[in-house]
Amino acid sequence: MSRTYNSLIDLVGNTPLVELKGFEKNNSLKANIYGKLEYFNPTGSVKDRIAARMILDAENEGLIHPGDTIIDNTSGNTGISLAALGVPRGYKVVIAIEAGVSPERHQIMRAYGAELHELVDIPGLAEAASAPDATFQSLLAPMAKYASENGYYYINQCDNASNIKAHYEGTAPEIYEALDGKVDIFITMSGTGGTLHGVGRYLKEKNPDVQIILAQPDAASLPAPGKTEPQIDGIMMVSGVPEGLAPIFYKKYGFNFDEVITVTGAQAYEVGREVAKSDGVFIGESSAAALTVAKIVASRPENSGKNIVVMMADGGAKYLSSGMFKQVQE
Numbered sequence: 644m645s646r647t648y649n650s651l652i653d654l655v656g657n658t659p660l661v662e663l664k665g666f667e668k669n670n671s672l673k674a675n676i677y678g679k680l681e682y683f684n685p686t687g688s689v690k691d692r693i694a695a696r697m698i699l700d701a702e703n704e705g706l707i708h709p710g711d712t713i714i715d716n717t718s719g720n721t722g723i724s725l726a727a728l729g730v731p732r733g734y735k736v737v738i739a740i741e742a743g744v745s746p747e748r749h750q751i752m753r754a755y756g757a758e759l760h761e762l763v764d765i766p767g768l769a770e771a772a773s774a775p776d777a778t779f780q781s782l783l784a785p786m787a788k789y790a791s792e793n794g795y796y797y798i799n800q801c802d803n804a805s806n807i808k809a810h811y812e813g814t815a816p817e818i819y820e821a822l823d824g825k826v827d828i829f830i831t832m833s834g835t836g837g838t839l840h841g842v843g844r845y846l847k848e849k850n851p852d853v854q855i856i857l858a859q860p861d862a863a864s865l866p867a868p869g870k871t872e873p874q875i876d877g878i879m880m881v882s883g884v885p886e887g888l889a890p891i892f893y894k895k896y897g898f899n900f901d902e903v904i905t906v907t908g909a910q911a912y913e914v915g916r917e918v919a920k921s922d923g924v925f926i927g928e929s930s931a932a933a934l935t936v937a938k939i940v941a942s943r944p945e946n947s948g949k950n951i952v953v954m955m956a957d958g959g960a961k962y963l964s965s966g967m968f969k970q971v972q973e
């Protein structure tokens with residue numbers, strides 16, 4: 644049935660779960676792999692969910708009002724979502740952008756009218772980052788200070804409960820209901836950890852036997868300016884980092900996964916290119932990392948016949964100039 648919508652915010656979520664049958668067949672996999680295609684969100688990524696939830700919750704709590712300025716630090720997708728969804732709600736958006744983010748993302752945020760700064764240019768941030776006892780919180784303290792000095796609302800996706808809530812109340816029930824509760828394994832990647840904590844908690848409450856598996860990049864595949872090897876944009880290492888530098892949600896709520904599997908950028912790129920051809924599913928680098936893990940997990944004989952759900956956080960178009968699809972010919 645066709646209908647109209649009041650604003651882009653009403654279009655967030657309810658993304659499709661699609662079985663990747665071509666990929667399963669090509670790799671002779673006996674498990675069923677379902678991609679949760681978050682690029683169906685209004686700005687093309689999973690981050691629309693948290694941007695909408697964080698803005699609406701802050702409005703409901705009286706923390707922001709139309710005309711205010713919202714600021715956050717991001718590797719791009721959250722900035723794009725805040726910039727776009729802030730427009731119909733009447734907010735100005737300032738983004739402190741992490742290093743190594745693709746030029747497309749900068750352009751998209753500017754197109755929505757956002758003001759961009761390099762994260763390292765936030766006063767005090769470079770010093771905080773080089774402090775020997777730096778923690779995730781101490782790294783973000785200069786952001787909070789900068790926001791308050793300028794009268795901005797620091798929405799802070801890394802420590803905002805509405806981030807996890809968006810996944811617990813949205814992403815997770817969508818997955819669970821689409822498969823009539825028959826979810827055996829959930830695979831995600833991690834930036835803030837919001838997806839993992841929100842979806843993971845919901846699925847475990849429904850079925851304690853569900854396995855939650857985290858895909859993480861190896862250190863060499865973390866984005867940094869000037870790097871030439873394949874990078875996986877938008878996500879972080881979770882295991883093997885100094886304890887203080889673990890993302891805030893992990894410190895607060897624990898490391899709630901059953902297994903972590905590390906993949907390289909090169910592995911992820913191969914899989915990302917493969918699934919575009921096998922299923923017409925055009926995904927970003929972090930989704931390709933998660934699908935690489937799905938391929939490993941689906942190959943295990945004990946997982947034959949099981950339903951594996953893989954988060955696909957965004958689409959491939961934002962990586963045309965910088966990563967996975969740059970070298971694709973013909």
Ligand SMILES: Cc1ncc(COP(=O)(O)O)c(C=O)c1O
Pocket residue numbers: 718719720721832833834835836837838839876877878927929930956957
């Ligand atoms: C491309 C991409 N994939 C995955 C994630 C991970 O999402 P989360 O912050 O929920 O851990 C992010 C964001 O951090 C992202 O930008």
